[in-house]
Amino acid sequence: MTKAKMMRWSVAAAAAASLVFGTTQVFAAPGAQKAAGWCEPYQCATTGCPEGCGPGTCVRGECECFC
Numbered sequence: 001m002t003k004a005k006m007m008r009w010s011v012a013a014a015a016a017a018s019l020v021f022g023t024t025q026v027f028a029a030p031g032a033q034k035a036a037g038w039c040e041p042y043q044c045a046t047t048g049c050p051e052g053c054g055p056g057t058c059v060r061g062e063c064e065c066f067c
Contacts, residue, residue, distance in 0.1 A: 039063050 039058035
């Protein structure tokens, strides 16, 4: 194998490894909103609070229930 072909294969292998690593990092890390205490308003208002409490409201990224 010539030196030029080896260099091309090395660059292609490094690029492929980089893409695989980046893809696994994207799927492994939580989303920015979820990691920072994100609140989904519809879910909080309907099913986010215990039974007997009024509808919840999102306050500072948390579901706040009024019991």
